[in-house]
Amino acid sequence: MRDPNCIFCKIIAGELPARIVDEDERTVAFLDIAPATRGHTLVVTREHVADLLSVDREDLHAAIVASQRLAGRIKQRLGADGVNLVNSCGAAAWQTVFHFHIHVIPRYEGDPLRLPWIPAQGDADEIAAAAAQLAGA
Numbered sequence: 166m167r168d169p170n171c172i173f174c175k176i177i178a179g180e181l182p183a184r185i186v187d188e189d190e191r192t193v194a195f196l197d198i199a200p201a202t203r204g205h206t207l208v209v210t211r212e213h214v215a216d217l218l219s220v221d222r223e224d225l226h227a228a229i230v231a232s233q234r235l236a237g238r239i240k241q242r243l244g245a246d247g248v249n250l251v252n253s254c255g256a257a258a259w260q261t262v263f264h265f266h267i268h269v270i271p272r273y274e275g276d277p278l279r280l281p282w283i284p285a286q287g288d289a290d291e292i293a294a295a296a297a298q299l300a301g302a
């Protein structure tokens with residue numbers, strides 16, 4: 166399925182330009198137009214689905230394997246020191262394009278990116294309460 170108003174569907178269809186760097190049966194990868202660091206790549210599913218919660222499991226598998234493939238190339242060919250995989254699911258989680266994608270972000274020693282949270286000791290009871298809500302099927 167494709168969405169005629171979706172930027173990523175248009176890129177996949179060749180209707181919008183993009184720097185495509187990898188393709189397989191289920192995914193396409195291209196460079197982000199507003200890169201966090203040099204080589205910032207987006208792995209998108211060929212199928213238009215909004216987000217992590219709606220993506221088909223086989224497509225999700227293909228997207229994570231493609232992300233691993235890109236991470237390896239990013240380290241080898243761009244000389245990155247590390248890689249972050251980022252997925253934003255929902256507007257509250259910073260998602261702006263509602264076609265499932267994984268950001269593959271090269272990391273370089275001394276680059277300006279920072280963790281988006283401040284690590285600090287949590288409340289043990291509250292952690293246990295969250296665990297109780299989340300545990301199980």
Ligand code: AMP
Binds near residue numbers: 199
């Ligand atoms: P997110 O905010 O997680 O939904 O990620 C969407 C990403 O798509 C952002 O990092 C944008 O910079 C990127 N983006 C938007 N339009 C384009 C485009 N035409 N080509 C490449 N990347 C794009």
Ligand code: ZN
Binds near residue numbers: 175212
């Ligand atoms: Zn789409």
